[in-house]
Amino acid sequence: MPLYLLDHTLTFPPVELAEPDGMLAVGGDLSTERLLKAYRLGIFPWYDEPPICWWCPDPRFVLFPAELKVSKSMRTVLQNGRFEFRVNYAFREVMTACQQARRRGQDGTWINEEIIDAYTALHEQGYAWSAEAWQQGQLVGGLYGIRLGKVFFGESMFSAVSNASKFAFIQWVRQLESEGVVLIDCQVHTEHLESLGARFISRESFTTMLDQYC
Template sequence: MLYWLGNELCFPHVEEAEEWGGLALGGDLSPERLLLAYRSGIFPWYDIGQPIIWHAPDPRFVMFPKKLKVAKSMRPIFNQKKFGVTFDTDFSSVIRNCQQTRRSGQIGTWITDEMLEAYCYLHTLGYAHSVEVWQEDRLVGGLYGVSLGSIFFGESMFSKLSNASKTGFITLAWELQKRNFSLIDSQVHTPHLESMGAEEIPRKKYMNLLRQALRQHTHKGSWTDWLE
């Protein structure tokens, strides 16, 4: 049974989620509710025309930054500096490109205009961050997500050139390793991230890791200088 959320700022426990991961419906995308959701092991994911659907899947798909796998085919791309990578320099363009990217088997986009506006606001508050991948002055790839404590909650990525999004993700993982981030939450399985070392773990283990990560300091604000 999915719970209907009202105006009260709360969520049911993740153990109440359906087998497919759905936990609750409704509520809003205010920064207070979004941050509470992430701190509670929950995230929004829904299509245009649907109410907000909050998820807490079991298992959870995550990347331990220290377990990152970089394919040999990527080495020339980094050695030749084929792409430039920046952080938090054009968040709105990254999320809009993610919104507009059409994916196999997907009709429309799960990044509604409401979601786009909510995450852009989280960015202005210093919680949502973007990775931009450039070829000269052209934005060719990127990703965005939310950071709390020592965990990065990845939301979406896009790529206009082969290996652009991989370059952005690998660069981010390297930088998070340096700053002792314990986890990148990728939420649900994708072959793309599995090839780079992401794995499924039980929700109970994820919740324990989340609690530990949230005890660490949150670097709130722009990552432009902090990660470069």
């Protein structure tokens, strides 16, 4: 299938036209308006260097908050007061920590300064959120993503000490569930998120839920 080149309009091609690996289009920009349109359609940007690449994989890796799995060891971590949970105290710092995190099998990062600026702008307008683990006054783990209606789109997480990102994620999922969020987009598979209850659903089911809950 051909890749679609985006222009100055905010139009995206139908997600069903994505390549088998999920790549849908290239080009465009990271304006707040375009990013919000993309997420509502189930599309997200992911690229190492320009042009911007836009993706919508099938199947989609998601977590339903009610299906969250918390291990016995993590229940102990949650209860022993080792970490403090905060929301939106240090959004840009969380993004920078995610940018600098070393990940197995990856030489670099897709979280460049353009991405950080764009998502910080979304944060300032109330769309992007960070969930954080703090220890003795220091940011030691967390994640960030986009919240639209009853859906949270997770983007990246980091952990500077053992279990910090899991702590922040579990606390955030519980808070989102209490606030009526019904779907958390994890985008692509990781063993880490699978251990917490995430699973695959079809792209069709995913976009149908976005139509209903965004």
